[in-house]
Amino acid sequence: MITALRSGHEHLASLVRGRGAGDLTRTSGAAAWDVSQVLGHLGSGAEIALAVLEGALDGTDPEDAEFNRSVWARWDAMSRGERAEGFLSADEALVAIFEGLDAQTRDELRISLGFLPEPVDVATVAGLRLSEFTFHTWDIEVALDPAAVLASDATGPLLDQVGMSIGRLGKADALDGRPVRLAVRTTAPERSFGLDLGEAVALGEEPAEPDAVLSAPAEWLPRLTTGRHAPACTPTGVTLTGAALTLDDLRRVFPGF
Known part of the structure; x- marks a missing residue:
């Protein structure tokens, strides 16, 4: 995940450097924000995460909510160009x-995030940052290229995390009480799942007799669950066979946030 964070940073930095006001004011994939605001969100998040990590390494108390608010306020007040430059360094x-971090620290360090009930390890913190970073990188890229996809280095780790959040992100009532068992098969990497759209939304084993089969590039499944699935941004490799539901039905199940 740390390797994916580095490659993601280098990729997004190459897109950001030299961008003029016209690009920074484009509406991003997070429709309420322009590109500069997404960069500000990533930059402020990096600054807060850095303080949290440094505090854990030093054994000091974690920063409080007032610290976070002060960071967000400072980034909100920046100009668009300042957000872009600030993101690069943060x-x-x-x-x-x-x-x-050496191997022992990666294994043993425990980090308090405040919003979780107990301290977590480095892998958890890196995974949370990778998820946020990768999705918001796509939000920026899609403003420049409707065919943008999630970073390949991050796709595998994000695919592993889908099951943890899908029940919270999915809206089972979007199908008006119609239970559907969906087989999900991805490429690059190849994976197979079962997606149960019943009283709740859950990921599990592929059903032996599915009501429908979704085939898609692996990077699209995390985008689907987070609402980054507009028809114009859906790869041609995404197919849904079976009469039980349509891609638009799936988009309603996962409206995003």
Whole structure:
């Protein structure tokens, strides 16, 4: 995951450097924000995560909510160009501190995030940052290219995380009480799942007799569950066979946030 954070940073930094006001004011894939605001969100998040990691390494108390609010306020007040420049340095510092952790620290360090009931390990913190970073990188890229996809280095780890959040993100009532058992088969990497759209939304084993079969590039499944699935941004490799539901039905199940 740390390797994916580094490659993701280098990729997004190459897109950001030299961008003029016209690109920074484009509406991003997160429709309420322009590109500069997404960069500000990633930059402020990097700054807060860096403080959390440094505090865990130093054994000091974690920063409180007032610290977070002050960081967000400062980034909100920046100009669009300042957000772009600030992102480059803030995210570089965060990735570098992850890379500097030795094997023992990666295994043993426990980090308090405040919004979780107990401290977590480095892998959890890196995974949370990778998820946020990868989806928001797509939000920026899709403003420049409707065919943008999630970073290949991050797709596998994000696919592994889908099951943890799908019950919270999915809206089973979008199908008006119609239970559907869906087989999901992905490529690059190849995986198979069962998606149960009943009273709740859950990921499990592929059913022996599915009501429908969804085939898709693996990077699209995390995008589907987070609402980044508009028809114009759906790859041609996405197919849904069976009369039980349509792709638009699936989009209603996963409206995003």
